[in-house]
Amino acid sequence: MTDRTSVEPVAASEIDGFDHECDVLVVGFGCAGAAAAYEAAAAGADVLVLERASGPGGSSAQSGGELYLGGGTEIQKACGFDDTPDAMYAYLEAALGPNADTAKLRLYCDESTEHFEWFRARGVPFNPTLYESPVWMPMTDDGLMWLGENSWPYNTLAEPAPRGHRPAAPGFAGALLMERLAAAATEAGAVAHADTQAANLVMDGGRVAGVVARKYGQTVTYRARKAVVITSGGFVDNEEMLADHAPILLGHGKVSDGLDDGSGIRMATAAGAAVRRMSVVEIALTALPAMVNRGMLVDGLGRRFINEDVYPGHYSVHAVKHQPGPYWTIIDEEGFESVPEGDRWGLRPAHVAETLAELEQELGMPAGSLEATVETYNRHAEKGEDPYFHKDPKWLRPLKPPFAAIDPRAGFFDAGGGKGTGAAGFTLGGLHTTVDGAVLNNSGAAVPGLYAAGRASSGMHGEGYISGTSLGDGTFFGRRAGRAAARKENE
Helix, strand or coil, rough: CCCCCCCCCCEEEHCCCCCCCEEEEEEECCCHHHHHHHHHHHHHCCCCCCCCCCCCCCHHHHCCEEEEEECCCCHHHHHHCCCCCCHHHHHHHHHHHCCCHHHHHHHHHCCCCHHHHHHHCCCCCCCEEEECCCCCCCCCCCCCCCCCCCCHHHCCCCCCCCCEEEEECCCCCCCHHHHHHHHHHHHCCEEECCCCEEEEEEEEEEEEEEEEECCEEEEEEEEEEEEEECCCCCCCHHHHHHHHHHHHHHHCCCCCCCCCHHHHHHHHCCCEEEECCCCCCEEEEECHHHHHCEEEEEECCEEEECCCCCCHHHHHHHHHHCCCCCCEEEEHHHHHHHCCCCHHHCCCCCCCEEHHHHHHHHHCCCCCCHHHHHHHHHHCCCCCCCCCCCCCHCCCCCCCEEEEEEEEHHHHHHHHCCCCCCCEECCCEEEEEECCCCCEEECCEEEEEECCCCHHHHCCCCCCCCHHHHHHHHHHHHHHHHHHHHCCCCC
């Protein structure tokens, strides 16, 4: 029927009888796909979900599980915080910017408490406790965490409130989240076809009418009477697409399940879909917040470049995009010993010296560079000030010998073995969609019968990112796409 390497659409007239038919066909069973499938099925549509892996979950199931929610959720209230949609919007517009998608963001913030209750109604549990310390991801089952809201300059824009909502599981809570969402979609009536990879959209005139897929090497055809919803993830696992659109990630690690190859994006663009912000990425540097807050983060020339108590993705992106590597966490013995054991993630300094001059030499920094940085830092820290970068005074303390340097290339729990770059990332750009998930073409008109959500689409993000805004906007706009796809005609 088609070249197996081609993503070009197939005309419905070329297909002699479809193998399967449904109202709404969802491509991908991660968080966005589960949300879309649930809402479409709950609206009365006959729903099929195609998943190329052997079961639901995708990258969502391998994530930390954080959901960026706020505006006054019950968990926030239980932890003693009064939050509003306006305060949430003020933070996210700045943190997800420059150039955040304000239409999507406004809707997301205004309906965030409702979205939180939707998760609870789907059986996702949250404990009413706060993890106070700065961390990439708590190894506890606390239900709330800070994600940079209380750092400068964001604490000057609105009253800070923690909004990282976490399902009640220690560490990687994404598995619990996806277990509950997949079960909810299935219980609502959605039927999943696993080990089935969508390859081409089927077009009936100018309308998307289904998908040609492959299962165990065999071609399987699907007709969608109402719409196709693409929720197949981003493209970090596609080296060619990275080279074309987001080369900043080339050579770094990948935050994915290994299947974020952009296939859904390519399939849609071949049918006339437009893309948006394909160069935007999130980067995670394996530098622990609990350590950099107590010391400092410096570049390869021994210079600080940001207040270390920001959301760690911000210092990661700033480092990789704008500073020469390698990057180092510089800390003293008192600072290291004050980090709770659980927040050390198995990391120990590989470089320790009595003097900064020795440490500079060991790290290959210019002579005097780190000495100048620490001298300036200490001089201001004695006064409880950080005039260059505005780190919160509670983290300011003069650093004293012996000094240590921790290399992000070691990886968390020493899993990197010093072989990687110390950075890993994923893509944020994708198909251009409306707030209801309708995919637009390059003229700004909707492609009839085609919707998208999650990292296959361009969501709320401008050039910034905060943990929980992938699972958050993937499910929120996945829900909207599912409801819209289930409506009659969808024109």
